[in-house]
Amino acid sequence: MAAEWWKKAVVYQIYPRSFKDSNGDGIGDLNGITEKLDYLKKLGVDVIWISPMYCSPMDDNGYDISDYYQVDPMFGTNDDMDRLLFEAGKRGMKVILDLVVNHCSDEHEWFVKAKQDPDCEEAGYFYFKRPEDGKEPNNWRSNFGGSVWTELPDGRWYFHTFSKKQPDLNWENPKLREKIYEMINWWLEKGVAGFRVDAITFIKKDLTFASRETEDGLRYPIENLTDYPGIGDLLAEMKAKCFDRYGCMTVAEAPGVSGDTFRRYAGENGYFSMIFDFTWENMEGETDKSSVEAVERWKQRILESQRFTSEAGWSGLFLENHDQSRCVNKYLEKDQIGFAGASAMAVMYFYLCGTPFIYQGQEIGMTNAEWNSIEEMDDVRAKGMYREALEQNGDPQKVLEYFGELGRDNARTPMQWCDGKNAGFTEGVPWLKVNENYREINVKAQEERGESLLAFYKKLTALRHQEPYASVFAEGTIRPVLKELPAVIAYEREWDGRIVTVAVNFKKTEQEIPVVGGKCLLSNEGELQQMGERYLLKAYQAVVFDGMIK
Secondary structure: OOOOHHHHOOEEEEOHHHHOOOOOOOOOOHHHHHHOHHHHHHHOOOEEEEOOOEEOOOOOOOOOOOEEEEEOOOOOOHHHHHHHHHHHHHOOOEEEEEEOOOEOOOOOHHHHHHHHOOOOHHHHHEOEEOOOOOOOOOOEEOOOOOEOEEEOOOOOEEEOOOOOOOOEEOOOOHHHHHHHHHHHHHHHHHOOOEEEEOOHHHOOOOOOOOOOOOOOOOOEEHHHHOOOOOHHHHHHHHHHHHHHHHOOEEEEOOOOOOOOHHHHHHOOOOOOOEEEOOOOOOOOOOOOOOOHHHHHHHHHHHHHHHHHHHHHOOEEEOOOOOOOOOHHHHHOOHHHOOHHHHHHHHHHHHOOOOEEEEEOOHHHOOOOOOOOOHHHOOOHHHHHHHHHHHHOOOOHHHHHHHHHHHOOHHHHOOOOOOOOHHHHOOOOOOOOOOOHHHHOOOHHHHHOOOOOHHHHHHHHHHHHHOOOHHHHHHHOEEEEOOOOOOOEEEEEEEEOOEEEEEEEEOOOOOEEEEOEOOOEEEEOOOOOEEEOOEEEEOOOOEEEEEOOEO
């Protein structure tokens, strides 16, 4: 692949509702983002990804869009968006938006018209069925629990991969596709630099809509039908009619894509610039996440994924996003959470093959919150699963515990700017509770400390941008090293005769590694201790060298 600008970029994801409130209504907004652009510039950010800020009833926090062309009033106005794009551009930063086109809101004018008139053009923009027996058309299960079908008063059933307030768009309809392409190009003309493309592998359906057998007799999970045959024609058309015309950056959320399919999505002539690599982000089921055995399993997934994706295309690298729990909770035991563990993870992923994404608050080590009841949560999926447990005589407490540890609300608590009222996020009542540890973990405190996690992230981004290392990370090959050392994740990046070595000790005790030739570019635990031809890595010490292992 020819070098593209996004290969050398560092991306920062903003969940606007939780980032910074500028008007005291308890909800983050676009002017709040503009207010913090200098902070992001100092952090070393090149691209800002803003999660959905379009008009929406907010059934799924903006992923149910009722008007693709308008900023929701809770976030500001279209003029505020224009100002944000202008101010970001002045600082040399680009902005990408979420593109949510598998579904829209049931309050979008298209669906409103389709409900009223089964014969109107807009009715063809969705999937409607009218079974002869009056029952739901099949046994498929939505991603948010329950059936993928909801019945209308006139006897029609409509299809929704997610919430019943998120009817799926019928990508088989060429008129619908043209409407989508017009909208995409409108935003690109406005100055948006690209998109994070939401849930895109669901747009192609099994048009037989036949029920499928399951071993447990429960509904068939819709996630088993991702990347359905024929989806490539749809994605190639969108790329040709939109993305290729503007040279924009696209990063797809593409569940179900792996192996050779990766090349089609993010290879040299792929549908997107990159896709997120989900193959190693999940530690669910690990009872002792920081044990040597758990780290070794994680290491194998990371290195195997990198072996393939580095040759097949390009990845979006991440530890956190708006749909995940906080990385320090996900990958570390409670007694390991702190600067050492958080900075070690940061080094490990930041220099792999791919474009690194930082999620808001990750750079200061924000953690999961303590959730006392389902009422404290906002996540529509958590509430749906909780309700389902009640209805089916399940254990709602287990649902609460599950989402308390792995739920999306953990990433959506307000950004912790200072130790003042509501962590400096708002002067009003925050839409979701502030994590109680904001007095200890916040931006202001870390800006005042020279050796904070925030300061360390600035070093990470600086090295990522510094030539010749920027070219090594953007164009270089990757080769695992020190594979025999337990709980050590280490690799070499090589380009144009230059080698950069990254080594991270995830063991709770010290470990020795061979001496690496060349200077140490970065260390999260001060100077390395050398003993003859060996270096001593402390627990959770991470180092980057200009050179290779001797």
